[in-house]
Amino acid sequence: MEASRSWWRRGGSGAGRAGVPPARRALLLLLPATFFQGYDDLVLGLSLPLIAAEFGLTPAQAGLAVSAIQVGSFGLLALLPLADRVGRRPVLLWTIVGYTVATAATATSRGVAELVAYQFVARACLGTEYALATIAVVELVPAERRGRALGLLASMSALGMAGAGGAFLAVATLGGSWRVLYAVGAVPLAAVAGARRRLPETAPPRGPGRPASVGSAGSARVPGPRNLARVASLRRLAPTLAMRRFARALRSAGVGPRPVVAAAALSFLFAVYPTALTTFATLLVVREWGIRPSDLDPAHVALWIGGVSGFLVAGRLADRFGRRPTSVAFLLGAAAAGLLAFRAVGATDRALGLAAVIFGLTGTTPLVSALTTEPFPPEVRGRVGAVTRTAGLLGASVAPGLTGALAGATGSVGRALSLVALSYALAVPAALALPEPGPEPSDPPERPDRILRADPPE
Numbered sequence: 001m002e003a004s005r006s007w008w009r010r011g012g013s014g015a016g017r018a019g020v021p022p023a024r025r026a027l028l029l030l031l032p033a034t035f036f037q038g039y040d041d042l043v044l045g046l047s048l049p050l051i052a053a054e055f056g057l058t059p060a061q062a063g064l065a066v067s068a069i070q071v072g073s074f075g076l077l078a079l080l081p082l083a084d085r086v087g088r089r090p091v092l093l094w095t096i097v098g099y100t101v102a103t104a105a106t107a108t109s110r111g112v113a114e115l116v117a118y119q120f121v122a123r124a125c126l127g128t129e130y131a132l133a134t135i136a137v138v139e140l141v142p143a144e145r146r147g148r149a150l151g152l153l154a155s156m157s158a159l160g161m162a163g164a165g166g167a168f169l170a171v172a173t174l175g176g177s178w179r180v181l182y183a184v185g186a187v188p189l190a191a192v193a194g195a196r197r198r199l200p201e202t203a204p205p206r207g208p209g210r211p212a213s214v215g216s217a218g219s220a221r222v223p224g225p226r227n228l229a230r231v232a233s234l235r236r237l238a239p240t241l242a243m244r245r246f247a248r249a250l251r252s253a254g255v256g257p258r259p260v261v262a263a264a265a266l267s268f269l270f271a272v273y274p275t276a277l278t279t280f281a282t283l284l285v286v287r288e289w290g291i292r293p294s295d296l297d298p299a300h301v302a303l304w305i306g307g308v309s310g311f312l313v314a315g316r317l318a319d320r321f322g323r324r325p326t327s328v329a330f331l332l333g334a335a336a337a338g339l340l341a342f343r344a345v346g347a348t349d350r351a352l353g354l355a356a357v358i359f360g361l362t363g364t365t366p367l368v369s370a371l372t373t374e375p376f377p378p379e380v381r382g383r384v385g386a387v388t389r390t391a392g393l394l395g396a397s398v399a400p401g402l403t404g405a406l407a408g409a410t411g412s413v414g415r416a417l418s419l420v421a422l423s424y425a426l427a428v429p430a431a432l433a434l435p436e437p438g439p440e441p442s443d444p445p446e447r448p449d450r451i452l453r454a455d456p457p458e
Contacts, residue, residue, distance in 0.1 A: 063404015075124025
């Protein structure tokens, strides 16, 4: 226990040559990389007005470009399995290098096609890097200190977003180019170069009974033409076989398809609204509302910062009144706030409306996470989480293109965002289709027929 309490300070048996424990060495590398993950994740939306002005993009064209970039996030579905085959360390390091190089290359883009290509690669590496950073912390840090380590990791990502906002304000105030915002993405390369050999491997070793992976030394047999044909056939059938295994796992856990579909729908709709807002907010404020960074009222900025308290308020209300009723209230409130805020005319009305939108969006985040996780048994929670994560990525990919198309049809980014805000109202039936999680994980739900099928009689 003493060793676990001092995992950050003491080396122990797993310490390196300098007496530094593996958890600390990993965090020293992962924290700067995660900072830039948050930075790169937000800087695209902030710099979109400058990019659109330089390349002559309409809101609809800008939305399609961002949607194409967001599709790159699905690259993690191909990159993450490699970490189980070749190890966490090499995949993590190469994704850090990949997104850093792609981000720096974005600053040299000569057209929108090059920008989309570079950022497509960056998004694939960003999603994989953040997921692997979380896995590395879980596998390295003792359970009694893991929450703090994960919180530190997440806070660095949020700090990176704040850094992106500060950098954009500086560039906009000084009249600089959006390319400067991406050029600083080369900074993490120095950290990776120095720590490449010192990052510990966290993947469990392959057992003696497991076959060697492709390219490993040993007595691995090279398949002949017939075996190659069988391998190709099995690869084509892999998605179907994976779905069947998933369905069997759900049945064995007593989970029906309805809650999985509802959780996926809720995750999809939940991702549309905030992605559209972060993509087009700067375009709305700078181009349509005509507000320059130097014109911002400090009182309005304080209101928007106060809106972030939705995280805390929603959590307390959910514990007192339940997940579902609180989720419905926040979803409807966020939709109504968006419907009013993006059509407001006066500066004060717009500031109050945006504060209400921020409050609603931050409040729905923990509520949706709870509703799409807690009702499911632990043995299928990870696989259901993969489904909801994919659905959320789909929603985030659709959002920019949809908002841009609506802006072209309505002639206004504000009216487009107000219509996209209605996606949260559409999410209410999905939230109501999920059961109310019980107070304890071991307690059965109030309505077993809604998620758990009764066991057959002995």
